[in-house]
Amino acid sequence: MGVRDLFGVSGSSFKHRVEVITGLELRLDRLLPGFSTALEIGLVPAALTASVNEEDRSSFRPYLGVSLQYKFAPGVFGDDLNLLARLITAEAEGEPYEGQVAVGAVVMNRVKSQQFPDTVREVIYQKGQFSSLPKLPRTVPAESAIRAAREALAGKDPSKGALYFYNPKLSSLEGLRFFASSGLEVTVRIGNHIFLK
Incomplete structure (x- = not known):
């Protein structure tokens, strides 16, 4: 009232x-x-x-x-859907749909976190965070990645609050060492990705 x-x-x-x-x-x-x-x-x-x-x-x-x-999530701007969908395609193509949404959710969780930048673009382009960054400009977003990006931007989070993810089969030795010694908590495993916070 x-x-x-x-x-x-x-x-x-x-x-x-x-x-x-x-x-x-x-x-x-x-x-x-x-x-x-x-x-x-x-x-x-x-x-x-x-x-x-x-x-x-x-x-x-x-x-x-x-x-x-x-309702758009905080830190979301006009081209964020396309950029996030390209990142999801580059990082999680071939992964289950839920895993694609979870990759997008990690970006959104970072936008909300004090430890990371405040916008989708700044989170994605933060130095040393996503190995697929060099190929993003050439990446054409898959339809499933566009849907997954929409869900992540709207707040869906199958990653259970994760701020990081990695694929142990594709990670560098340096990346594997980081995650093994970081003390981060595993929140969920989806497909080939392990999500942590």
């Missing part, structure tokens, strides 16, 4: 500017990550509606509204 000042100011004819609202928001994350729908019921001053006679100008009229909304 709430009150909205329709014009952003309050004054002597306050009743003609205020809308009384109540509503219900339904998150659709399980079906459509990042989406929600809202049902809003409210009273709007009759003076703001068309074809109102003079004696009804001080009354309120009910209305019903339905909306569909999409």
